[in-house]
Each structure stands twice: as C-alpha cells, then as structure tokens.
Amino acid sequence: MSLKATVLNPHAELIEQCRQGSREAHYRLYKLYAKSMYNIGYRIVNNTGEAEDVLQEAFISAFRNLEYYRGEASFGSWLKRIVVNKAINMLHKRRLEYIPDDESFDLAEPPDTEEKVFPYSVDQVRKAIGALPDGYRAVLSLYLLEGYDHSEIAEILGISESTSKSQFNRSKKKLRNLLEGGKL
Secondary structure, rough: OOOOHHHOOOOHHHHHHHOOOOOOHHHHHHHHHHHHHHHHHHHHHHHHHHHHHHHHHHHHHHHHHHHHOOOOHHHHHHHHHHHHHHHHHHHHOOOOOOOOOOOOEEEOOOOOOOOOOOOOOOOHHHHHHHHHHHHHHHHHHHHHOOOOOOOHHHHHOOOOHHHHHHHHHHHHHHHHHHHHOOOO
C-alpha cells in the first residue's frame, strides 16, 4: 500500500474487514465516525431525532455500498457526502421551500476600519443558526461549516448556484438580525 493510499485511507484494513462481513469491524468503523457524522447531520436538520435517523440511514447505506467505495477520497469524506445527502433528503421530506431568486435584498455593508469584538457566545450563535429557516440553515451549514462551495451546494440541493449564493447571503442577514434582536 502506498503512502498516499495510507494517508487517504488510514482505515483501509478495517474497511476491508467490513467488506468481508465482520460485525466487529462495522462497529469499530461506526464508533470512529458516528459523533462527527451526527454533528454534520444535526447542523443541517436541526433536530436531534432526525439527526439520529440521518446518521443511521447514512451508515446503513455506506455499509451496504462499501463495494462502491474505491478509496479515491478518504472514507470520512465519502461518508460525509452520504450524511449530507441523507440530511438534505430529510429536509426535502419536510417540504423544504426556498425563497424565490427574484426577491432582492440590499446586502452591502459599509466598510469598517475598526476591529470589532464578537459580542455573542457560541451558544447564542448555535441557537440563532437553529432558528434559521431550513433552506437558509442548510446552505449556511454546507458553506461555512462543511466547506462546500456554491456549485457543490447547488448540485447537492438541486438548486442553481445563484440561488445558493442568495440563500447564503440571506441566511447571514437573518442570522445577524436574530443575534442583534436578542430573540434567542
């Protein structure tokens, strides 16, 4: 096994044991990734029960489809994509509705030369993100927290890239309003 393959896939041996049907290997792989994958799902669906469902569905899907994992990306990246897709599907089940593209907002902010101290706690920001509408929270989470770019988000959510960008900008404005309004 090459160094690149080892770096990309430090759990290759464990994955191979899973492919051979080892329940112990399945459990060990689950324990390695469950917490981080749950957090990803939760940030998108904003509901503990649904996040648990997303996690379980994602692992079931991953384990059933291990033969399709080729090791070209890390197992964690491959699994993360499954979790994100399952979470987005969960939002679609809730009949996720996006605000139309033709709605306009003035998002320009005046330049600020003074350095500001961020006045909000992590808990306040977490609650504000949780209070965002599903579409806003999904785009914000995928962009800021999961590191996807707008073209990837558009593909994942089945929207245009410009819709992803506008949803992101609107989510930032809504988040700012929630934080500044102290309605948390």
